[in-house]
Amino acid sequence: MATGFLKYFLPKDKVFYTLFETASDNIELLARKFILVVQESDFNKRAILIKEMEDIEHKNDEISHQIFIELGRNFITPFDREDIHSLASALDDIADYIYGAGKKINFYRIDPLQDDGIQKSANAILEAVLAVKSAVAEIRNLKNTHKIVEFIIKINNIENQSDEIFDSCIEKLFDSDVDAKELIKRRELYQELELITDKCEDAGNVIESIIVKYA
Amino acid sequence: MATGFLKYFLPKDKVFYTLFETASDNIELLARKFILVVQESDFNKRAILIKEMEDIEHKNDEISHQIFIELGRNFITPFDREDIHSLASALDDIADYIYGAGKKINFYRIDPLQDDGIQKSANAILEAVLAVKSAVAEIRNLKNTHKIVEFIIKINNIENQSDEIFDSCIEKLFDSDVDAKELIKRRELYQELELITDKCEDAGNVIESIIVKYA
């Protein structure tokens, strides 16, 4: 970031890049906390981590809100207004769903350590989030389209893996002898986990459409 | 509304304010009928109220349809076309989901009087709908941004309360000894109820973005 008087020369619309980067930093924090949650066997220690996730998610809400406010204020934006809106919404959804998945684990008293699918999903989510973050960081100059395309392909590959993890979780679940309540709870958690990488793919799609137009 | 020849002097785009106000009046009617539904112990009397909800919802469909038609016809709109589209969609969804929740109560033969969560949700929904209506009424002149912001904050607070009502309903439900069918039915109804205040929040968000741009 420019310091001192230099910042007054920064076109105002550059604010979007910084806001998107802050949002994706936050999402990385959430994905890393979520890994800690699913590796923690103690309910109360998980509760502390989930509370920390809640705080990060609230910060992310404020960033999203600021993006929408800036979008209302700035009539000249670095790229299409609808792309800014879609990217902000996708990043906001990613944060919401990661926190939601964390919350659900304790709410439904699911033991994540006993569930291989949850472990695999948490890792896939972090990988997808890191690829989103890398792609977001490249929007600022749009010079390395080659690299952005690689990140987008990576996100899509992880999303495909997540679909397979989800299918295998559901298959195991229906083959198991858990009671109906447990089945409904786990199925809901698996769906939420799968949604996170879907939303990463949405973010990737918006970034791709930005490249096509401006790079 | 202007009568006689005066109406020819009304800028055509003013039609949007009137349509949005009619839609939010209708949604208030639906929320009030829904309160009557959840306070009625007799299945057949509920059925009559739900039929009345259906008729109001159909009227609302026509209003939404008219908004989209006007949006196609009017190339000059009082505020951003995409905001008009989003607000119309949010109001349409609110109406859809309130009617859907009413219908589901009889369809699943749920006794609403025995369910404290449904009672609380119905009241929260009416409160949220009234705040949306008040905010919509202020778009016409956009002078009292102070008041609009208060309505939007109110909607968001009610939405947070609804999340808590939902969590507590789900917790009770999974702790109860109802069978799987009853559990699935009630969970679906709770989700639908919670979605209604989400959609009120969406309407509030659009109105906020309109204020930022034009007030």
Next chain:
Amino acid sequence: MATGFLKYFLPKDKVFYTLFETASDNIELLARKFILVVQESDFNKRAILIKEMEDIEHKNDEISHQIFIELGRNFITPFDREDIHSLASALDDIADYIYGAGKKINFYRIDPLQDDGIQKSANAILEAVLAVKSAVAEIRNLKNTHKIVEFIIKINNIENQSDEIFDSCIEKLFDSDVDAKELIKRRELYQELELITDKCEDAGNVIESIIVKYA
């Protein structure tokens, strides 16, 4: 289509009509394969048909992708950019959900021949898809608005029928003595089937908004 050197005078944006027509041809293929799936009693023969559905769905993904790429490239489009985006998304969703429903039948080991609701839904889906295809074919000249409106009304009627099929499926399901697992699986499939005609209605709504603006 123009032949010979004439085609070089065709404005580049005509590409959208062709892409939409190819997408709707593909969707028809998917709906026809889905009919074959639900009429096939043998699990392994169904698996072959579902694999064929997957290939068609992949082709459709590529078409959608191409539409988004063209949308980024073409600054002059035959109709509103957001309408092109919405129509492409609706057609993409229809294809996704038809394939998803096919996949779910074998994944959940549901016998479609024993389920009257699945049979009726498959027929309703083909009818809705054919009406969407007919409406899409008319966008190219927008002369027969009368005919397009008829197709849109037809789509809406089929969507209403699908709602009734869905309600009756759910009613039967909850009245039956199937276990919780079977109930959850079938309910999910019915919801997916109902979503397909919803998405056809979305496509119809976009086409209607195009007519209002340009016809």
